[in-house]
Amino acid sequence: MVFAVVILSSLxxxxxxxxxxxxxxxxxxxxxxxxxxLVAGSGHTLNVEQRTALQTSLVILKKNYKFHRVLFWGxxxxxxxxxxxxxxxxxDELEDKKNLYSFNCMDWFLLPLATDSMIEQVSKAAKGRxxxxxxxxxxxxxxxxxxxxxxxxxxxxxxxxxxxxRLAVTVHQIDEEASVVPRGAFVKNPHGLVQxxxxxxGLSQSEAGKLDxxxxxxxxxxxxxxxxxxxxxxxxAIDFLDVLSDDIPKGSWSLxxxxxxxxxxxxxxxxxxxxxxxxxxxxxxxxxxxxDGTKNLDxxxxx
Amino acid sequence: xDPPDGNxxxxxxxxxxxxxxxxxxxxxxxxxLNLYDHLTxxxxxxxxxxxxxxxxxxxDMSRDVKRGLFEDTQSSLRDxxxxxxxxxxxxxxxxxxSRPEDAEQENELMETPLPNVSEIGFYLEQAGVxxxxxxxxxxxxxxxxxxxxxxLVRCRLWGxxxxxxxxxxVAEADYREGEEDEEQITExxxxxxxxxxESQENDMDLLPQSTYKPPPVVPKEATGTGTNxxxxxxxxxxxLPWVKLPSVTPAQITAARQIRKFFTGRLDTPVVSYPPxxxxxxxxxxxxxxxxxxxxxxxxxxxFQAGEEEGDEEDETPRDTYEVNPDFEGIPVTExxxxxxxxxxxxxxxxQQGRCTWVNLAxxxxxxxxxxxxxxxxxxxxxxxxxxxxxxLSPLSQDAEMFNTPPWSxxxxxxxxxxHSVAALRSNLWPGAYAYxxxxxxxxxxxxxxxxxxxxxxxxxxxxxPQKEYPSGPEITEDLDPSLEEEQALQxxxxxxxxAQEEMEATDATDEEEEEDDN
Numbered sequence: 053m054v055f056a057v058v059i060l061s062s063l064x065x066x067x068x069x070x071x072x073x074x075x076x077x078x079x080x081x082x083x084x085x086x087x088x089x090l091v092a093g094s095g096h097t098l099n100v101e102q103r104t105a106l107q108t109s110l111v112i113l114k115k116n117y118k119f120h121r122v123l124f125w126g127x128x129x130x131x132x133x134x135x136x137x138x139x140x141x142x143x144d145e146l147e148d149k150k151n152l153y154s155f156n157c158m159d160w161f162l163l164p165l166a167t168d169s170m171i172e173q174v175s176k177a178a179k180g181r182x183x184x185x186x187x188x189x190x191x192x193x194x195x196x197x198x199x200x201x202x203x204x205x206x207x208x209x210x211x212x213x214x215x216x217x218r219l220a221v222t223v224h225q226i227d228e229e230a231s232v233v234p235r236g237a238f239v240k241n242p243h244g245l246v247q248x249x250x251x252x253x254g255l256s257q258s259e260a261g262k263l264d265x266x267x268x269x270x271x272x273x274x275x276x277x278x279x280x281x282x283x284x285x286x287x288x289a290i291d292f293l294d295v296l297s298d299d300i301p302k303g304s305w306s307l308x309x310x311x312x313x314x315x316x317x318x319x320x321x322x323x324x325x326x327x328x329x330x331x332x333x334x335x336x337x338x339x340x341x342x343x344d345g346t347k348n349l350d351x352x353x354x355x
Numbered sequence: 356x357d358p359p360d361g362n363x364x365x366x367x368x369x370x371x372x373x374x375x376x377x378x379x380x381x382x383x384x385x386x387x388l389n390l391y392d393h394l395t396x397x398x399x400x401x402x403x404x405x406x407x408x409x410x411x412x413x414x415d416m417s418r419d420v421k422r423g424l425f426e427d428t429q430s431s432l433r434d435x436x437x438x439x440x441x442x443x444x445x446x447x448x449x450x451x452x453s454r455p456e457d458a459e460q461e462n463e464l465m466e467t468p469l470p471n472v473s474e475i476g477f478y479l480e481q482a483g484v485x486x487x488x489x490x491x492x493x494x495x496x497x498x499x500x501x502x503x504x505x506x507l508v509r510c511r512l513w514g515x516x517x518x519x520x521x522x523x524x525v526a527e528a529d530y531r532e533g534e535e536d537e538e539q540i541t542e543x544x545x546x547x548x549x550x551x552x553e554s555q556e557n558d559m560d561l562l563p564q565s566t567y568k569p570p571p572v573v574p575k576e577a578t579g580t581g582t583n584x585x586x587x588x589x590x591x592x593x594x595l596p597w598v599k600l601p602s603v604t605p606a607q608i609t610a611a612r613q614i615r616k617f618f619t620g621r622l623d624t625p626v627v628s629y630p631p632x633x634x635x636x637x638x639x640x641x642x643x644x645x646x647x648x649x650x651x652x653x654x655x656x657x658x659f660q661a662g663e664e665e666g667d668e669e670d671e672t673p674r675d676t677y678e679v680n681p682d683f684e685g686i687p688v689t690e691x692x693x694x695x696x697x698x699x700x701x702x703x704x705x706x707q708q709g710r711c712t713w714v715n716l717a718x719x720x721x722x723x724x725x726x727x728x729x730x731x732x733x734x735x736x737x738x739x740x741x742x743x744x745x746x747x748l749s750p751l752s753q754d755a756e757m758f759n760t761p762p763w764s765x766x767x768x769x770x771x772x773x774x775h776s777v778a779a780l781r782s783n784l785w786p787g788a789y790a791y792x793x794x795x796x797x798x799x800x801x802x803x804x805x806x807x808x809x810x811x812x813x814x815x816x817x818x819x820x821p822q823k824e825y826p827s828g829p830e831i832t833e834d835l836d837p838s839l840e841e842e843q844a845l846q847x848x849x850x851x852x853x854x855a856q857e858e859m860e861a862t863d864a865t866d867e868e869e870e871e872d873d874n
Contacts, residue, residue: 088487089487089488089489089490090487092485092486092487092490093486093487093490093522094517094802095484095485095486095515095517095787095802095803096483096484096802097480097483097484097485097487098483099480099481099482099483099768099769100480101768101769101771101772102483129764129781131760131761131764131783132764156770179811180758180759180760180810180811181760181783257441303519306517306518306519306520308520308521308522309441310490311487311489311490312441312444312445312448312493312592313441313444313445314441319517321519321617324786324804343786344786349812350615350809350812350813353615353616353813353815354615354616354617354806355519355616355617
């Protein structure tokens with residue numbers, strides 16, 4: 053009862069400040085319970101205790117870090133423990149993103165920002181599954197031979213990476229390569245800030261069946277390569293992100309209609325475990341990643 | 356230019372524009388339209404629609420705009436409502452919710468082959484697995500429909516295998532006696548086809564026989580034993596008809612172990628891979644189901660006990676029967692979550708051969724040809740050693756590690772209320788396989804892509820070396836060209852021989868002459 057009172061008062065406070073709906077949800081739309089039902093087709097759900105814990109803790113998180121929105125990003129399954137990941141968004145939805153992790157959905161720790169050097173180190177050193185211990189160190193020994201013939205000297209370079217950094221890099225990579233939003237859900241305002249589109253009414257049934265209507269939610273890489281003819285048809289306020297149908301290899305997304313054909317569900321075959329859902333003709337959409345955090349490099353063999 | 360002049364020009368230009376605009380605004384006497392409004396509407400239409408090759412179709416668009424002004428708001432033709440896929444599915448799923456009219460009250464009190472569905476869904480949700488409450492409910496109603504239509508003795512939800520275009524919901528059932536007949540019929544038909552093909556070959560000239568002998572085909576296990584112990588049914592969505600999967604052969608299992616492919620969602624898709632998979636997607640699905648069942652179906656220790664055997668205990672054949680232990684007390688949840696030895700496998704392990712019971716293939720085959728000589732010259736292969744796998748009901752602590760990952764991860768579902776929580780087990784070798792246990796209740800489920808954990812990367816097997824087509828003998832082996840020394844030596848030898856022969860001829864001739872002289 054006390055918890056409920058606390059939540060209500062804090063929620064109403066938020067309603068006054070910024071009239072966004074309830075903050076904690078699967079990346080996208082509120083109502084954690086409803087979103088969990090729609091992505092559960094991939095096999096993973098959150099049990100009731102975890103959901104209630106999330107509702108409480110994400111509200112507190114939003115207050116402490118002064119986020120505009122806090123979203124439940126997903127779970128990375130380790131051998132001993134699982135990481136729950138939350139993402140907080142600031143003014144600009146694309147740029148101001150902070151990731152946090154927790155073991156019990158209550159106590160959250162901030163993940164470091166993924167820099168290029170960190171990404172390189174992780175790709176060299178971290179192999180195998182996540183263990184579940186953020187201070188676990190992965191080591192990788194590289195032996196360089198210098199000189200020629202008999203005078204060759206061996207130099208060993210040891211790269212050490214903590215699991216916490218590996219987690220940060222993995223979350224960053226999944227967002228870069230596999231995050232999905234429907235077309236029109238986010239707009240770029242004239243100042244260049246990316247924000248939620250309050251008038252997004254949802255994709256139509258036929259549009260939701262095409263991969264063209266979905267974008268990656270990260271800095272666009274392919275937009276510059278489009279010809280002016282193609283750009284002429286696009287609306288710069290909405291089409292400022294990469295389209296999913298340009299992904300290589302083609303066929304790395306599985307599009308199905310689930311829940312009695314009510315929701316359109318996209319599953320990534322490159323990062324197995326990423327599920328995106330959208331209910332056509334409504335603004336409900338969101339994506340979640342529940343998996344072991346490894347990229348599926350065998351994809352070309354498997355298609 | 357003088358500013359006053361520039362100003363004057365500007366004013367005159369404005370005046371001209373204003374007068375032209377009034378000219379455009381003048382209504383036509385015939386149709387009461389004016390050009391200004393028409394052009395505005397036309398350009399608005401172009402901006403909205405952005406058609407291709409606008410300059411070419413502009414006249415048609417202009418006519419459309421004009422015609423559009425005179426359209427009736429009510430048209431006598433109305434669009435036929437098109438049935439969407441969602442509506443079709445809803446119609447089919449409606450049948451799930453219908454109760455048969457002649458359902459007797461007595462039947463509901465007897466033991467049903469269907470387990471308590473809502474309870475299983477609840478426990479699975481506690482463990483973090485599941486398809487969502489509504490979907491689970493639909494799946495279970497579909498299972499009920501399956502049980503009723505096929506009159507199954509025992510049925511359970513095996514799980515869901517995700518595919519690219521659509522997914523499969525899999526149900527496991529015990530096999531019944533009458534199902535063997537179907538498969539025998541198909542086999543007989545296949546044999547008849549083969550005989551016809553052979554007789555045709557005998558009419559033609561015999562082609563050179565190849566010495567290739569394909570490795571002997573491992574016979575498949577009889578339905579009801581080993582890998583074919585249960586029968587599996589799949590459907591795409593709950594409400595759609597269930598399809599029975601064919602039984603699995605050891606060749607399919609060995610091929611499935613070497614390939615890594617996603618399922619597409621259509622049972623008749625061919626599986627294109629190397630090594631070539633003998634069958635289509637339905638067979639591949641069945642093989643993966645068999646592998647997953649053998650590797651991940653577990654139960655708390657003591658729930659099942661070994662079935663009674665008629666022979667000695669020293670018999671070599673592994674036991675393959677088990678029955679429910681009526682004295683099972685239940686193991687506390689914390690113990691189940693902490694130690695892996697409190698769980699046991701209750702499905703037989705699949706051997707290297709692709710079967711659960713080993714078959715000796717080194718039996719001498721019968722002679723199809725009449726030349727028995729070739730057979731005798733071949734060496735007898737050594738007696739292969741029988742393959743042995745871990746026995747049934749062996750605990751999980753004996754499972755081997757692969758790629759430096761422990762094979763199982765276990766945890767309690769709730770740390771806050773451990774006294775009411777559920778022990779959940781997760782497989783790391785087959786991601787997607789889960790099991791839970793709570794007191795005397797337990798269940799297994801698989802929800803995943805149907806693929807085994809392959810460590811760092813998968814590399815497909817290399818094709819074998821091409822075989823020699825014919826036996827090598829002296830008549831077809833090429834000789835090396837002789838080197839210069841050898842040629843010279845040969846020439847000298849020939850010359851010597853020739854010289855020797857000439858001498859002999861000369862001596863013969865002189866001998867003859869002498870003889871003639873003598874005579």
